[in-house]
Amino acid sequence: MSEHVYDPVVVERKWQAWWDTHRTNAVDLAAARNPFYVLMMFPYPSAEGLHVGNVYAFTGADVYGRHRRLRGYDVFQPIGFDAFGIHSENFAMKINRHPAELIPANVANFTNQLRMMGLMFDWERTVDTTSPEYYKWTQWVFLQLYKAGLAYRDEKEVNFCPDCGTVISDEQVNTDGTCERHGGTMVQRRRMPCWFFRITEFAERLSNNHEWIDWSEKTKLAQLNWIGRSEGAEVDFQVQGRPEKIRVYTTRPDTLFGATYMVLAPDHPLVDAIASPEKQDEISAYRRGAGVSPAEGVPKEKTGVPTGAFAINPLTGNPIPVYIADYVLMGYGTGAIMAVPSGDHRDFEFAAKYGLPVIPIIDPEIEKGKAEDTTGIADAAELMKTPDGRSIVRQAILDGRACWSGDGRAINSANAELDLNGKPVAEAKRLATEWLAAKGLGEFKTTFRLRDWGISRQRYWGPPIPIVYDEQGNPHAVPEDQLPVLLPETKDFRPKGDGRGPLAAIPEWVNTTLPDGRPGRRETDVMDNFLDSAWYYLRYVSTGDDKQAYDPDLIAKWLPVDIYIGGNEHAVLHLLYTRFICMALEKAGALKMGPRADARDTAEPFTKFRAHGLLIKEGSKMSKSKGNVVNPDIYVEKWGADTVRLYLMFLGPYQQGGDFRDDDIVGMRRFLNRLHAWYFDGGQPIVADGELAKELRVKTHQTIKKVRDDIDSLSYNTAISAVMELHNAAKAAPATSEFIREAVIACIAPFAPHFAEEVWQVALRKPGSFWATARYPEFDESMTKLDEVEIVVQINGKVREKLLVPRTADAATLEKLALASEKIQKELDGRAPKKVIAVPGRLVNLIV
């Protein structure tokens, strides 16, 4: 037997070095004829090193890219490091080191680990978001938005954690309103001046493009949800005895007849004007309470206070009281609502507590509704499950003892000019809005949940915002030729707790001069880490270019990205910001994608996005606290990178994730061992393809087709099993062919790239790199089908016989053949089938 034992350590080291020397992964971006841009979410280089979750994500993208390369594309597949941000900074604080010291070592470690995995990265084009050569251009991006009026400074409410001593982002606030890092500490709302990006200007476009962009459905849904488009109406309510009007937003203008009070957000600008004097103290007290209340978005018991003012319901003419309550948010709609207790569970709850009237305005279509549409009666959910219960619930709603927000028909909804009674919800909405619009009392209105992106961070580890203030406090953009505004070196990078960033404590950095020579003070906040990652895929094409952020010709040639693969946890922030940044840069005249862009919107950065699934470890999610985090190094050492790659892609459907089980890895290594022996030890005569059995030849063509299709749809697990099946069939045959040997290696190569190179150059004695010269084989459609197929014959749907029939046999022939079968005749026992269903290529079903 053989001196050719498969030793992955030797094979992988050998070819990794060879690829480096021969620049196999490098792409000549300017010269490439058939550009294909494969992107994966670049990692944050943690001190712990590469996580198996990263490896899973990257391998899936790498398989796709390598397969495309075999198909003849010039695949550009870069990687970089997302090293700015609060994670790095917090970790540095924890171990009492400076982030600037830690990052280079982490990046070096990550680079080694990534190389070890055999990923097809162009190592000549990496980015590190913390290097001045990169963040110079991040600051440039800010300036483009600033000049286009898409960046502005404003004072808004932000989250402030007293224990962190700094402002934190929405995503760092737990759902119970406590700080992510300080579990027991309630986050406060504070008003602070911050820089914002006008993402809301693009809300409609960001939302509408979801109708056609080719993204994972779950990602699109999450993002659509976040953008939160809703259609409704704005309606004016005249304040009784005063000149002011209160404008509200509602998605249910059809319920206006049931509006029995109004609510303003506590910080609504009209409150002070309309409140009666004797209520001022109570209002101030409530506002103070609301101010230190849990962070926005946390449900709690409804509270509020009356302002003493009344407003006129425009449909009934009745005066209704105006309250303030913190269940109404200034940041959404107009910051004011009309309250319809019978049609909204929040309003119902509030009305019940403060004894406000409930006017039923809808007769519910109770069969279609859900129990959660009801409040105010015990066990509505249980009641709703029974037909009897449904009528009890309906009666409660009609009596005003419960509320209903589902479908139904309007009742009690008419005035002298407008009659909605009996109309279904959609029609009543339209009629009510049209009537209001005709009277000048309201209008149709589309609203979004999305809010402008606050990018200021009172932190150290990020790119400084390139703004200088004059003595009057007016902001001035730092001229582009003065970029980068370097992040100053300081030992003291910790937040002070006074709400100002650490940079504010470095006067020699803060004090500067304006372009016109006047003294100025630098903005001391740094930019959100999400800005670094919102444009990195544009920089990849021009790494090393110190004259521009990106070369317009290369952008036109390579963008948009052909496929982007990453985790769905970035559906709403990163993936939304990237789309926004492209639209904003385009609007600023600073970005123009080429003919590859979709004509429906030339600023969408990703032609295709696919979310990979989550890896779990023996039944539970991997986490440090559970101690079941997999360090890929150990596995690569033990099994080799190709085996680990194969295993990760095999363990479950890639877009669903799966269970990482140590015991299962060995199967992939055995497979490679067998393949290795098959290529190196021979034993099987190699003959012309035409001399092989038809079955084997057909299987080969079928596999070539299936693997191509499966990889295209990221069904990696079934692609691998198809190759295994082909190999099992091939090695069992008396002879094989060069065609089959080359097909098998081309099919499996994206999963086991080192192994493929070894087979190609050593066993098959091909000149040059597999990855530079090999092509994915063409399949012959006519060779993907056998001449004869096995069909089943059923009697009353039960399989009773299997027959080998010509593939092209039609229904009539099949019926004849089935009835000719001895076994079937015996089973029929003289009975004549009442009905015969014959499906060519599949079955015959005889009904007796």
Place this chain on the structure above:
RNA sequence: GCCCGGGUGGCGAAAUUGGCAGACGCAAGGGACUUAAAAUCCCUCGGGGGCAACCCCAUGCGGGUUCGAUUCCCGCCCCGGGCACCA
């Protein structure tokens, strides 16, 4: 509460448009080789019945449509993930 996924052997999982349920792999059992073990190779492997040819049952639960349902429809249960006072 709302929105997504998912539920198939001992385990990870397959199954074009509705058409032979369990491909591929792991584990397990038996055998070959070996002084022995490892490695490798061969066989068995959803459950029940039968000497056997074969037969019956089975894709979370309950209904339905269909010649035929893992697949489609209605109603539930359980698990995982995300969002959560958005008017």
